Amino acid sequence: MKGHIYKRGKTYTYVIDVGRDPETGQRKQKSKGGFQKKKEAEQALRKALDVLEKEDFHSPSKENFSTFMQKWLNTHYRFRVSETTTSISTYTINKHLLNNNPFLNKQISKITTRDIDNFYGYKLNEGLSTSTVRKLHNLLNKALGQAQKWNMIISNPVASADPPSIKKAEFLIWNSADINKFLITIRNERLYILFFLAIHTGMRKGELLALKWSDINLAKRIINVRRSLSNIPGKGYLHKELKTKKSKRNIIISKDVAETLLQHRKEQEKIINEFGNAYVDNDLVICTTEGKEQDLRNVTRVTKRLIQEAGVPKIRFHDLRHTHASILLSEGIDVVEVSSRLGHTNPRTTLETYAHLVPNKNNNAADRFSKALSKDLFNG
Template structure:
């Protein structure tokens, strides 16, 4: 379907509606042509429609941000090899933060002032669910995505000359930064460990409780634990090989891919007590495999339901929230347990460079910016220290 909008400069904007976007809304393509006659305009519209259908329609400087984003994602997925998980994150970020403000705005009419106002708005009111302030990191990611889209329009499409996102400062957020007091104290950790150990005795909770222990004592991301397979667990050397993640992206679904950066593909050691927990979990799964016989689906993942298929990546998060509330424990998130792991490492005197490698950060700068206040310069073996730490704080419980 084609529609026309007559400009005051002797040109007509042709709009073609064809197909749907990732969120179910119609796809619209735009092209400006000189106006001569109505007949020629219909011919131009027919040629434009053919380009759209054949996937060769190009965008112009007067196209909208929606059109630019679709072209950006398509180009980077097909030609640059953008990972499915990253593409999903981009789409979610675009939907939640960029589209609401810029969706139908023309590329060539967005100014630095517009971008500055947008950054200020999402910093204070950008939270998708609450309408409250966003964390500076999320604002930074949204601005980075928008800037990448404009750079694509400049250097790849050559339809504009300037990037309005340059030299935009992110305002200070009202969202408080994490500090040492936000993490569980040793006494709170003892209570958490004891309750988790009790939950591990329940066949319905053994998987979730073990996942929580894995994150607490390895610093793995939740998606990395969900992507972990038994073949990646070396019980003889107490090592894990991390090269895959399973994550859930809203409006996209569950994605299985390599971790977010090449540095996230890594080998890390785990403390001995965690190896015992993993062996218990594997025995639990083998019991159900024998019980269900051919009905059991042996997918090889560490985190599975009783039938053998992988856990939904969000299941442990929901279980953990219910667990905390039921036991009147300090509210936190599964991802914050990764931060708690870093806090434990800092208490043990582990160097920040070693913690960075363990976390799978691309460089130590990321770790330093987030956790530098936690660390000092004492060097020790991480896994042995974690094992000693666990036994030390659990000693009062006579376990």
Template structure:
């Protein structure tokens, strides 16, 4: 406990002083003390001592000797903790967002000098330039929260930021829909079977008739297919790791781990592809029947995920087929399931949606298309 002492100054006058123990500095690990002197009266010394004790109690050690970090320095410390709590693919995405969208604007600034006005300016920029703007904004907020925990700042400057919202425009309804109708899918698969490598026909058939994600497709092994019972087990996916390279990890969500039934035509296509592959691997001295090989892969044995992204747009353009992205076959499967009479719960389980809202969004779209035909159906039925 600090004691106030009376002492004699060089000029012979009397004054008061105190020496206060502040605690252990978490940055240096050393004990910190401070001495204040030159108070004319005991009352002045007591007031100064009380104020200093209250400040240390509320805010921690005075920051005069503490190194205040830049945003990038705080980010690096935060990311070391963060990457241990999320999947490698998520850590890779978050790291990329921060490096591209945040560090060029925040990185060199001291965290205690960044205010809400500056943060609002950057939030507005991110909103205009990034489709998934909420993700970037939330990451910035979490990094400042970490800076606060480390006693680098007293308040998070992101707390009072206003996040803009996208406004729907009349053009939103005219945006191209990323799915095929039943007839469009039939034409696509027939064209694919006739003009593309057989592996590509099987791969897109599996995606369109199971609704699995392309990462899940790329991770499939022969042991995941039960030819006897006509099912496929989806229990892994291909995704980026922290080094920006593809690797195998658990699926997107808990619900994504699932076993689904497949139709006979798709099953037979897989059998045919397996027999073709067996012949090729036999020449190389490999045995496909062990079941540990990937069903789909490039000629060099790499994951097929990038090849699919490259193959699809060029094939569609060459044969003048409607535009669609690989993920659109998942949407296509869901849409056709609803049209065939499947329930919302059945579609959610088959596609592995964690949140039923995702399933409902597709259902709303499908029923909207059906509603547009209602008047036409009614007029044809009445016929007068």
């Protein structure tokens, strides 16, 4: 791309040759005049050339957002994350980014930061949580960030957007009376062991449903947590290895829990003998009567039904994990130990989540501090 300067009367003008029109073949030029000095025209020419070269290099795409997102998801993103993450992200993208999105059919090169910020407000007004909107922000940032790397857009509008801060939702927990009432009520339910272990170990639903007898040492009273169950649409159940060293953990169980597991195993063996070859033995601790994986969504439905029958406060299945952690902390168990039992990556996560439940052992901190200073002063 070339340009030159010429004098026109008493002022200077620059002209840039930007090629030829692909349809007519005619020469295309850009010009600007009115500069009092030649030096001013030269400076303006250099800036104009820089801008045009940058635009030419990036070749802003005319592809609309909807088309780009589907291509990015299916030809790039899905090959860089796990199947579980792909499944969750696909659902989120289809529901929120490819539906009821003001810039759905807008060219990606014309989407602005203001469009993105307005979109966040739109979704918050729809009733989405700040956590969900933040997830949408992360997906948009990855997608349009890749578009920038592919030179489809000059800059990523999401990078300058202002997503909402995550407001942690309050969770409900049961006290010991609620727990005992619930467990007594559901004692004869097939999934009793699932709820019993959730309360006594703090394990996640997916971890419990992927638990195998080979993961349990009843003699030493240890549960080895190594994997989690997820359901991939169109593919079925996936036993996924846990990612971090912290999430892969050994949980010490009480004598009562070990005895309950042993009793459950005896009952399961009776079912295996009754079904014979019809039973699919996957070594699962918690499964269907045929030995297959227990459906995660069904657990949610069963939880609601059993809570209503027991007449205890309504909570989510995941709140049983919160209940377990809360009881431990209220009994004075160290935060680091509780964090390790829950499989948190960092004890800070545990402390931030349950800070209001940690017993305050520092009520006399101010007095002890003053006493320490006085002691040093006296010794001096």
